Amino acid sequence: MGQATDTVERTEIGHDEFDPIGTLALIMVYFAILVALWLFMYFVEFLGNDPTVTGAVVPVVGLI
Amino acid sequence: MSESRNAYIDAFPAEAKVVRAAFYSSFLALALGGVFGIIQTLHRTDVFRFIDSTDYYTVLTAHGVFLVISFTIFFLVGIFTWAITTSLDRSVKDIRFTWGWYSLMAIGITLTGVAILAGFTDSIDMSADVLFTFYAPLQGHPLFYIGLVLFIVGTWLAGADWFRTWWAWKQENPDERIPLPTFMVLTTMLMWYIATLGVAASVLLFLLPWSLGLIETVNPLLTRTLFWFFGHPIVYFWLMPAYMMWYIMLPKVSGGKLFSDPLARVVFVLFLILSVPTGIHHQYLDPGIAEGFKFIAMTNTMFLLLPSLLTAFTVVASMEHGARQRGGEGYFGWLKALPWRDPVFTGMALAGLMFAAAGFSGMINAGMNINYLVHNTFWVVGHFHLTVGTAVALTFMAVTYWFLPQVTGKALWNRSVALGQVVLWFLGMTFMSNAMHRGGLLGIPRRTAEPQYDGFEFEASVGSVAELDAQIALGGILLTLSLVLFFANVIGTALNGRSDTLPDNSYAETLSGPEDAPKVLDNLKLWTIIAIILVIFAYTFPLLSIIDRGGLFGPDINPFPVSIETIPMLAMALEGYTTAAVASAGEFAQATLLGVIR
The missing domain is CATH 1.20.5 (Single alpha-helices involved in coiled-coils or other helix-helix interfaces)
Structure with missing residues (x-):
């Protein structure tokens, strides 16, 4: 059938022998990225811009 | 017919024809949508403008509707039909009925498509430049709405077809658990039935009579809210088939087994009950809906992260199982043991990786306060090109390389081209989507033909708008090339001769099977009732208050025929x-x- 997967030798790993430690490692990396982005968001949202909602009100009040 | 071959077309020749027709319809929509995609990319970035800017919105509508309505849904009805027949190991009840719903969908989307494309010419008095969301007061030609209605009724009948087949199977196998692929189809369709009530009400009660001139006015906020009642869950209608592929195909092509059947069932049940009562999170900036209702929608949305994170775990663990069986070792070393030369695997794995990134931008969209920063900006466009444009579209294209031989009985034209295609899509989308997200943070608006303004420039703290535009145009070109390779493979395969050496029609086995899943998970009635109750909680008061304020048919608002x-x-x-x-x-x-x- 021409699948590349065919050429690799396989060892059967059952339910009890399988410990998905690599999955844990990958998910920890993902969460580390999420936390880093979450911290970064503070700089984008609050330091890069004026406050979003109140910023719109002040000039109107100023006009009146 | 060869005796040794056991492909889908050998076991279910009649169904294979319907699935093939659905796939080809889907690919036609993909081709059209792709052409409009590159036109608008080059237009907006001012790299190459050859259409009038007023036609930009016709292009935008066609790109949206052809890709997110016809490409995705035609493809998923194809794989759902495959999933039902394969996992129940029985034919559909009546193949004429199956052709019936397929034809209804095809007729419907053709009418809608004609109404949209007629917008390019002045010689026919017809247009529907209403964008995918068809918000009032934007008004389309009645044909646009009639076509949509027929298409959706077609999907309802498709669901009825699958339920009917399952009921027939249940009569003969009263004590067996629902096979996982069938379970996924049924839960997805139950969600879809609830979700489409919103768009059915919006179109049949308001927009279509209004477009026909039977009623004078509509309440725009009411029709918007009904649209999003359907408009958010539709993203799960695209996503759940992709998830299904990650659960039942990806473990197999990785060389392993699905880590947990019960977890997969939990995920689909969670999608059934949580998908619909979240639509208002698209309306955080709509005046006329109280903050409290928006807060409820936000809470429900955040709960939806749960099934996606469960999926991340289960799918990655299943891939790891495959990699370990193939001799992979270490915390990260196992990743090298995965079959990266297989386009089916690589396409799905890259799609999943993009979805992880989309998870982050999705959380930003879902948060009520942070949403204000990105609402209606280019960020949102970047977000959904990662979700539907990559997680879903790339998964569908990758599994096509497995399904196409199964439903045609012909070998795939070229595996290396296929591998190049999926990688090119990933690269193109990395450039395009990343630049769209960054553009959104600068405040660049979405849905704008010429986001270049006299006497005003968007300020970029890193890079420049010209650099973002260049990335978007480059990404768009790579994506177009990727599509060309995809169609070369589809056409090449169709022109191939019969092959006797196709893989068997099968899906992944499980490490922990349905016998480990609590019986209550298969109680579809219970989950449907809970889903409906949550919808009632989330929507009754907002809808009542909208009607109370603006009236059922709205304050006196003039329709806005788009010209x-x-x-x-x-x-x-x-x-x-x-x-x-x-x-x-x-x-x-x-x-x-x-x-x-x-």
Whole structure:
């Protein structure tokens, strides 16, 4: 059938022998990225811009 | 027919024809949508403009509707039909009925497509430049709405077909658990039935009669809210088939087994009950919906992260199982043991990786306060090109390389081209989507033909707008090339001769099977009732309050047939309103000031 997967030798790993430690490692990396982005968001949202909602009100009040 | 071959077309020749027809319809939509995609990419970034900017919105509508309605849904009805027949190991009840719903969908989307494409020519008095969301007061030709209705009724009948087949199977196998692929199809369709009630109400009660001139006005906020009642869950209608592929195909092509059947069932049940009561999170900036209702929608949305994170775990663990069986070792070393030369695997794995990134931008969209920063900006466009544009579309294209031989009985034309295609899509989308997200943070608006303004420039703290535009155009070109390779493979395969050496029609086995899943998970009635109750909680009061304020048919709002002549008229009207408003505000301020002084 021409699948590349065919050429690799396989060892059967059952339910009890399988410990998905690599999955844990990958998910920890993902969460580390999420936390880093979450911290970064503070700089984008609050330091890069004026406050979003109140910023719109002040000039109107100023006009009146 | 070869005796040794056991492909889908050998076991279910009649169904294979329907699945093939659905796939080809889907690919036709993909081709059209792709052409409009590159036109708008080059237009907006001002790299190459050859259409009039007023036609941009026709292009945008066609790109949206062809890709997210016809490409995705035609493809998923194909794989759902495959999933039902394969996992129940029985034919559909009546193949004429199956062709019936397919034809209804095809007729419906053709009518809608004609209404949209007629917008390019002035010789026919027809247009539907209403964008995918068809918000009132934008008004499309009645044919647009009629086509949509037929298409959706077609999907309802498709669901009935699958339920009917399952019921027949259940009569003969009363004590067996629902096979996982069938379970996924049924839960997805139950979600879809609830979700489409919103768009059915919006179109049949309001937009279609309004477009036909039977009623004078509509309540725009009401029709918007009904649209999003359907508009958010539709993203799960695209996503759940992709998830299904990650659960039942990806473990197999990785060389392993699905880590947990019960977890997969939990995920689909969670999607059934949580998908619909979240639509209002698209309306965080809509005036007229109280903050409290928006807060409820936000809470439900955040709960939806749960099934996606469960999926991340289960799918990655299943891939790891495959990699370990193939001799992979270490914390990260196992990743090298995965079959990266297989386009089916690589396409799905890259799609999943992009979905992880989309998870982050999705959380930003879902948060009520942070949403204000990105609402209606290019960020949102970047987000959904990662979700539907990559997680779903790339998964569908990758599994096509497995399904196409199964339903045609012909070998795939070229595996290396296929591998190049999926990698190119990933690269193109990395450039395009990343630049769209960054553009959104600068405040660049979405849905704008010419986001370049005299005397104003968007300020980029890193890079420049020209650099972002270049990335978007480059990404768009790579994506177009990727599509060309995809169609070369589809056409090449169709022209191939019969092959005797196709893989067997099968899906992944499980490490922990349905016998480990609590029986209650298969209780579809219970989950449907809970889903409906949650919808009632989330929507009754917002809808009542919208109707109470604006009336069922709205305040007196003039329809806005989308043509360029109406714009000066609208501008004059707006000017008039603004002048009047400023004058009255001035008088009010004066009176107040005088009052205070006195």
